[in-house]
Amino acid sequence: MKFSSSDTNTMLELLRWRRDVRHFKPTSLPEETVNTLMKAIALAPSVGNSRPWRIVRIKSEDIKAKIIANHGEANEIASQEYNNKERSEYQALKLAGLKEAPLQLAIFTDIDPSAGRGLGRQTMPETLTYSTVIAIHQLWLIARTLNIGVGWVSILNTDSLNETxxxxxxxKLTAYLCIGYPAFDDDTPELHRTGWQENTAKEWLER
Ligand SMILES: Cc1cc2nc3c(=O)[nH]c(=O)nc-3n(C[C@H](O)[C@H](O)[C@H](O)COP(=O)(O)O)c2cc1C
Known part of the structure; x- marks a missing residue:
C-alpha cells in the first residue's frame, strides 16, 4: 500500500479538525459505526503486543447517573484548587458531555495482562498505559472521519468508578469517553475559545 500527498493533506486536516467535544446532539450512533470505532482500537500498536485496553460500554441509565454524580463531585473538589476569579472561570467551563453523549466508554488499562508475556514492560510498565492511549487516539481520529466527536473525561474519582x-x-482507568455527533463544528479548542488556555505551538529544542 502506498499513500500519496493528498492522503497527507487529508490527515493533516483531520488532525486540525479533531477536537475534544463536550456538546453533543442526542442522536444515537448506528451499531455499524460503533463497530468501526472498535476496529480502530483493535488496530493499535501495543507494548509486546499485549493489547492491554479493556473497554466497558455504559448502557445502564442508573450507572450513567452515578457517573454524572461522580464527575460532579470530582469537579467540585478540583474547583477548590482555584481561588476567586479563577474558580469562577473554572466553574463556568463545560468539562464533560456526560448527560448528552449517546455512546460512553470507560477505557481501562490492564496492568498485568497475560498477552505479550511481559515483553517491553518489565523496564517501562507505563508503556501499557501508553498503548491504551494510542488506541484511544486512533478511535478519536476515525470518529472524526465519521463526523463524530469524542470528549475525554478525566475529572472522575477512579476508585469509585471502578466500584460502580x-x-x-x-x-486502571485511562479514559472515560463521551462520543456522539457534535452539536456544532469548530477548529478551535474549547479551552482556547473560552479563554482558559491558549493553544500555542511550541518549537522544539535542538542540542
Ligand atoms: C489525557 C486527557 C485528558 C483530558 N481530560 C479532559 C477532561 O476531563 N475534561 C475536558 O473537558 N477535556 C479533557 N481533555 C481535553 C483537553 O482539554 C483538550 O484536548 C485540550 O483542551 C485541547 O483541545 P482539543 O482536544 O480540542 O485540541 C483531556 C484530554 C486529554 C488528552
Whole structure:
C-alpha cells in the first residue's frame, strides 16, 4: 500500500479538525459505526503486543447517573484548587458531555495482562498505559472521519468508578469517553475559545 500527498493533506486536516467535544446532539450512533470505532482500537500498536485496553460500554441509565454524580463531585473538589476569579472561570467551563453523549466508554488499562508475556514492560510498565492511549487516539481520529466527536473525561474519582462498574482491580482507568455527533463544528479548542488556555505551538529544542 502506498499513500500519496493528498492522503497527507487529508490527515493533516483531520488532525486540525479533531477536537475534544463536550456538546453533543442526542442522536444515537448506528451499531455499524460503533463497530468501526472498535476496529480502530483493535488496530493499535501495543507494548509486546499485549493489547492491554479493556473497554466497558455504559448502557445502564442508573450507572450513567452515578457517573454524572461522580464527575460532579470530582469537579467540585478540583474547583477548590482555584481561588476567586479563577474558580469562577473554572466553574463556568463545560468539562464533560456526560448527560448528552449517546455512546460512553470507560477505557481501562490492564496492568498485568497475560498477552505479550511481559515483553517491553518489565523496564517501562507505563508503556501499557501508553498503548491504551494510542488506541484511544486512533478511535478519536476515525470518529472524526465519521463526523463524530469524542470528549475525554478525566475529572472522575477512579476508585469509585471502578466500584460502580465492578471491574477487575488490575484495570486502571485511562479514559472515560463521551462520543456522539457534535452539536456544532469548530477548529478551535474549547479551552482556547473560552479563554482558559491558549493553544500555542511550541518549537522544539535542538542540542
Ligand atoms: C489525557 C486527557 C485528558 C483530558 N481530560 C479532559 C477532561 O476531563 N475534561 C475536558 O473537558 N477535556 C479533557 N481533555 C481535553 C483537553 O482539554 C483538550 O484536548 C485540550 O483542551 C485541547 O483541545 P482539543 O482536544 O480540542 O485540541 C483531556 C484530554 C486529554 C488528552
Amino acid at each position: 462498574l465492578d471491574v477487575d482491580p488490575n484495570w
